[in-house]
Amino acid sequence: MAGYRELLRAPGVARIIAAQLTARFPNGMTSLAILLHVEQVTGSYGAAGLVLAAASIGQAVSGPVTSRWMGVWGIRRVLTLTSAVCVAAILALALLPMELPGYIVFGLIAGTSTPPVQSAVRTIYPKLVTSRQLTPLFSLDASLQEIIWILAPVVITLVATQAGTVPALLLIAVILAGGGAWFILSPEVGRVRIPRSRRAFGKVLAKPVVLLATIVGFLLIGACAAVEAGVVAAFGHDGLEAGLVLAVFSVGSLAGGLAFGHIPIGRWAMARRLAIVAVGLSLTMISLTVWWLGASLFIAGVGIAPALAVMFAMTSASVKFSETAEAYGWIGTGQLIGAAAGSAVAGFLIDGVGPVGAFIAGAAFAVVGVIVAVTCVRGFPDLRGRDVSPIPDTEPVPVIT
Template sequence: MILFLAARPVVSPAPGPSPTLGHSPRLGHARAGGPPCAGGPPGAAGPRPPVRPAPRRRGRPGLLAPYRRIFAVPGTRAFTAANLTARLPMGMLSVSAVLMIAGARGSYALAGAVTATGLAATALVGPWTARLVDRHGQARIAVPATALAVLGSLSLLLCVRHGAPDWTLFASYAATATTPNTGGMSRARWAHLFRDDPAARHTANSFEQAADELCFMLGPVLATLLCTALFPEAGTAVAAALLLTGVLLFAAQRRTEPPVAARAVGGTPAGDRAPRPPSLRRSGLAPLLLTFLCTGAIFGSLEVVTVAYADDHGVRSAAGGLLALQAAGSGAAGLLYGLLRPAARATHRFALCVGAMAALMLLPALAAATGSPAVLAAALLAAGMATAPTMVTGMGLVQSRTPDSRLNEGLTLAVTALLGGIAAGSAAGGWAVEHLAGPGSGYLVPAAAAALALAAALLTRHRR
């Protein structure tokens, strides 16, 4: 998709002052519709007019016209390509760590415990890292945070390589929790650039969700290939290199980095009479995070149950392909969803999307009862088609319900809820596989998680 868009001719933007001219060492985020950096400290970026995407060419618009329109804005292709480089390791690191530790120590239990520790540490540290990004800017925080995370990955690699005690593996992988939310930073840039254009923001969020699905579809495949074809530590080494390179290139794109909201003494945003309430206490955000928690449980349980089902039917090597089909269905639906111009209220659309996801998630349970992996593959492809629209609409609601100066924190809280759900779903899926009547019955867990997500979404709608 990126290569195709890069090959398209760029239409020059409308005459007028460029929205990307000038930058400051203190640039950060502002939510769509939020105020630009006005009245900030000396040397801070001044007010910037909203971006006006390039006018469309006359004639019949193409199918991908909405995507060409957002990528016609100067600087968007550069930061997107850099962010994709930094985001790909998110689907590689955990798989690489499991393969590396299990191969060297001969224990999948140890490998799983180490990665679970890193997941828990990320859930705790991630929101604090995002808050620092909001306060001080992407470039000033993301680069050192990424450097610390890369050092943790390299420390894990060396400890495994040289037979260090087990506790060093836990400590090293916990250090990777400072990895910034690269997807959230990219969404924050789109939200700032198109703060006065909801249709463009919808298209950009749809593209970002499709990019997430692509990275989590290709990442494990690339990690497995590197660890098996080269050497066990290759996946971790390449993932760390890609992460550092991508974040450095992303941070260098200062022209599209949103400005930091000016803050008075004591940390209160300038112009406010009282400190803003924490994002989690915003009206309607907590039930929304509950929906993300249940959605994460769908992902976590689906992965474990699918691997167990494939192993039970003697096609364990096809487990990755089955999961890739679910991600492919989600990514394709996300791109198509970005071409639409939804007219209904976001809360109504979110409830409809979660309802569709709950209905489609019944298909794998029905397909597993047939005992045919081919039927299950088709069911997983169909089940994934409601995931991306749900995530796109949900992330849009998070943006609208997060304070102006805390957008990265709000987006990272959503990711943290997803991670917590993935951990809980993995445990529930593993229990179901062991205690229910066969691995196929385990697909009742993601179906139940989808039903809980629907209940939480309805709660979100009524609370708002």
């Protein structure tokens, strides 16, 4: 932990981490709030699902695009524009009386305009710390984001059930605006300029490392989404058990990220970390009791944040600085598609064989991830003793001092 204390003492690091976590906090609230609001207004979970699907499609499509825009128009301009549009769309969903097509349109707009904070901050990190500190910083970032997935659903559910779904959406708009402003106005954001990429849009996916990170992210988040569906199916929406088990899952990820963040990343790091996830998820099929699921999902969680840290570090070390934001955008899109696929597969299996089907799906996603990491091990860079900062572009890039 001493290494993390030293890391957080670096100028601007603690501030930028806190600001980006606040700005991204609505990511853990919006889907649930939209689901509850549209279902309440229309009386149909099917209608709510259509709106959520539109929002997810918009976010998946726009992620690489808005991330690339930051190299064209600047980080602050893109984040300000997308934040303003997203807040307006959330307010429209909350306050305007409309039929289902209207909700779908504004859901699509809200998803499409989701601010690319994640791509921005991971592009900024290499300018904040030394190359020795960058891998632990990526690990700390991947670990602390679990706070979003632990607290945000609890907060929004409490507000929606006690005050109503309209106040819940208004709260999201307030946090989105306030957290976004904090991040955008942070000095570190203003001091970093991403050079305009000279390559065509999408060409960064031709890099094996970026493609591997996108595929592995798809499989890892697909496994997590299947597990979430299985936990809810096993314990229902109303009891405390589902929330507690999912919280333990996230706590395991937080613990794993903090524990493994200092370990150098070799070619086999991804395979080993995904193997922990696969073993933990395979154990869930033995019993669906609260205690057994909690223990097995804690084990699985230990590998999640460390695996994400490998994705971020290997991407950073393998692309030019001008391409990092777009690369992270594609990785985010892969994760969003994985979440949709994992939820869909789990849903079909829950209908067919019961809640255990979702855990079978989660384990299968994770096992395939291990197979990909093992068979493509030569495609993963060996970062031990290497500088994991992005490859410099030919034009000079301002560095924070």
